[in-house]
Amino acid sequence: MKLNLRSYLAISFTLIATVPVLVLGSWVEETSMEKELSAVSEKHLLLATNTTAALDRYAQDAKAIFELFIEFPENTLSPAGAALAQKIGFRHISILDQEGSVISQVKVEDEFRGPMNSSAFEKLRLQSGREPTFSNLMLDQTGRPTIYLIKQVTPDRIAIGALNLDYIRQAQSKISFGRKGHSAIVDGIGNVIAHPRSDWQLQMKNIAKVKPVELMMAGKTGVTTFYSPAADKDMVTGYTTVPSTGWGVMVPQPLEELEERAGDVKQVALGLIIIGVAIAALISWLLAGLLVKPVEAVVKASRKLSKGCLDTRVHAFPGGYPSEFRELASSFNTMIREISTGSIEREDAARELKITHEQLERATSKLQSMNTSLENTVYEKSSNLHRETKRRQELGEALQASEVRFKEFAEAASDWFWEMDKNLRWTYLSERFTTVTGIPQDHLLGKTRQESGILIEDEVAYQKHLVDLAAHRPFRGFVHPRALADGRTLYMSINGNPVFDETDRFLGYRGTGSDITEQVQTEKELRRSEQRYKTLYHETPLGVSMEDYSRVKRRIDKLASGGVVNLRQYFEDHDDQLREAIRDIQLLDANTGLIEMFGVSSFEEFKEYEENFEAWQHTNWREHYISEFEALANGMRTFSCEFWDLTLDSSPIGIICTSRVVDGHEDDWAEIITTHEDITERNRIERMQSEFIATVNHELRTPMTSLKGSLELIKSGAAGELPEKLKPMFDIVDNNSHRLIRLIIDFFDIGKIEAGKLKFDMAPVKLGEIVDQAIQISEEYESEFGVTIERSNAAPEATVYGDHDRLIQVISNLISNAAKFSPENGVVTVSLSRFDDGFRIEVTDNGPGVPEEFSNHIFKKFSRADSSDTRQTDGTGLGLYISKFIVEQHGGIIDIKTDDGEGTRASFYLPEWVKPEPVVVEISDLQP
DSSP states (O other): OOOOHHHHHHHHHHHHHHHHHHHHHHHHHHHHHHHHHHHHHHHHHHHHHHHHHHHHHHHHHHHHHHHHHHHSOOSOOOHHHHHHHHHHTEEEEEEEETTSOEEEEEESSSOOOSSOOHHHHHHHHHHOOSSOEEOOOEEOTTSOEEEEEEEEEETTEEEEEEEOSHHHHHHHHTOBBTTTBOOEEEOTTSBEEEOSOHHHHHHTOBOTTSHHHHHHHTTOOEEEEEEETTTTEEEEEEEEEOTTTOOEEEEEEEHHHHHHHHHHHHHHHHHHHHHHHHHHHHHHHHHHHHHHHHHHHHHHHHHHHHTTOTTOOOOOOOTTSOHHHHHHHHHHHHHHHHHHHHHHHHHHHHHHHHHHHHHHHHHHHHHHHHHHHHHHHHHHHHHHHHHHHHHHHHHHHHHHHHHHHHHHHHHHOSSEEEEEOTTSOEEEEOHHHHHHHOOOGGGTTTOOTGGGOOOOSOHHHHHHHHHHHHTTOOEEEEEEEEEOTTSOEEEEEEEEEEEEOTTOOEEEEEEEEEEOHHHHHHHHHHHHHHHHHHHHHHHSSSEEEEEEOHHHHHHHHHHHHTTOOOHHHHHHHOHHHHHHHHHTOEEEEEOHHHHHHTTOSSHHHHHHHHTOGGGGTTSSHHHHHHHHHHHHHTTOSEEEEEEEEEOTTOOEEEEEEEEEEOTTOTTTOOOEEEEEEEOHHHHHHHHHHHHHHHHHHHHHHHHHHHHHHHHHHHHTTTTOOOOTTHHHHHHHHHHHHHHHHHHHHHHHHHHHHHHTOOOOOEEEEEHHHHHHHHHHHTTHHHHHHTOEEEEEESOTTOEEEEEHHHHHHHHHHHHHHHHHTSOTTOEEEEEEEEETTEEEEEEEEOSOOOOGGGGGGTTSTTOOOOOTTOSOOOSOSOHHHHHHHHHHHTTOEEEEEEOTTSOEEEEEEEEOOOOOOOOOOBOGGGOO
């Protein structure tokens, strides 16, 4: 079917108008689904993050209860402690020996009947360390899924706490939305802890291969889509991990529920598309009719003209039509008139042209025959001349291009070019020679090397070079130095080739020269650097070794491709494979410090000792290698740990071992540098320090507690009224007992700080109440030092996150210092005020102030100001050191400022505690 112009235009206009309508409809349809995904993803990630925060707090509470039992390992807890342990979910808390037998136990839900299954106990024992650690999901002796808390109490005792999963599963069950929306919680290797499917919970189903679980096991947080085997649907989920335990939390929802909500938008978009196309078609048809009308009039007139009707005309269009239509009609009519006139004139001219043409044809025939002969002769001669001219022109151009190219190469090259004649005299030197060496070209041209006056330091190399020149042999890399005018030394490298003609007659030399000064200096510096490295490598007190782990890398990659997900678990279960992996390590080098550290005499003897597995059975090298392989396989370039080892004579030695993959070998582990630091003496000193502090604490606290209790009884009148003469002496004893107890507490806190064991019971606390209690405790200073303690509270709402008792300790210490250094009848002011995004507590006095020379080390241990004006200076100088540590552990800053002779202002800042947003566990009301 043929279409007319109007139809073509109408269809074209409709298509042009339809394209943006279709694009708009498609965009609305696509963005509706994207908005649904974006909105739901943010909610899911928020739910997952809030749930992990709750689980993290739960883990911290469980660790606190667990450590409380370890510190006071009696067989029973107080009713409040037992209730708290049961609320946390403990079934029992036990201390076991190395065989798994129970030494002591606290029963919460049920008893632990030891010893444990040997394989399960061995797994827990290998995971234990100095800090409480959560195990992955395991079956207890009754077959119930259980999570254990474990800690190595002493080398031969291990503490184990069994936790049920009620709290975790309650947290998971509270999250449900839509028709299929839910949450799931897994342990560090992908075993299901909590899930809507109860059979998966009982089976401890491993879903490590599910995409979001793989990401959580890698420690990542985010939103992703995946196929859910449990729901048999494509899902979108937010996921994250619990930092302190490695558990993963994900919150999935079927994608089809989001697609249903986007369906209404799609229907509206389809309706808009249909209406837009219809309107576009109607407008296009009317517009096409308007545009085609003048064309149709011209076509109609043309048809009449083609049939010989020379008086046909196009009717003029009314004034309402475009001006172009009227111009078209006028131009067409003018053209018809001209055609009519021209037609008559052409008929007359045609007759005259016919006669002339016949005469011209006769004359042309004669000329063509003569011209053909002449053209053949001229063409032959011209062709020969053109070929010869072209050949000579090409040769000239090639020669000129070659000369230009050579000149450009010579000027641009970093080397210089030279030529010698058959008498070995220089005939050419490029300009680069003078630029590099500073020797003018005319200083050498026409001279031999002997006549040039350039001295050669290496006489042997110079004589060999002269022999090569005399024998017309090629030479490479003839190096000689030259002293420049500015004192520098220039090193030149010369290359040359002899030149012969076609009869093998020697014509001279052509060659190049280059400046290799930087290369020579670099080589010298490299040799010096290598010497410094060797000296440092062998004289450092640290033991250093270089090892090749490439075979280990290939073995681990092969295990991963074979489906091994948990490398640690695999090596723990396959000791023979671990031994083979360790044998794959190739020891490339070891410095003197490492060889002497292990009591061997040579590198070869050290290699034999390293390969002796029997010598390792009393060390923890096995755990070291498992942890190192796991860290390197997870992409870590540096791994460090502390462990005990044995020297060649079986003496124990403490070591900090740090391994690092050398740059450029991240993909093959072909070079790994390992440092070994001997910390045996440090460990011995730390152990002695801990034992001393524990002994002092026990030996002093016990009698002082009894003494303080006795003094309190006497003070209360339990032993009768004290005689007036004894009361002053009693007050002295009572005050000194308080000072001694504070001294013992300070020493005990210092020991804990340096051992990293000072604990904090963190919770939201009211600063105003803490200030009041600290002032109440410090009231004794008013009578003791004759001062008045005043309080100012400009922030009654102040709340921080901290340890109640430790903050009282800091404020009491600052008040004590202010009272000691205040004059008789002085005033100590304690103020609380808002400061930036937190609060500031300030203690001021009107004493003599801190001497300028003492201000720089006021927070150091045992620091005390030495002032003749000081009335009371008793103390150990530990209080400010401990106070600074406590404040900094709360995220705060402590400072002491003074104007000499005008008092001291001691203050510390703490950030404000902001109540976190509540965890959303029900979102069904958000569904459409």
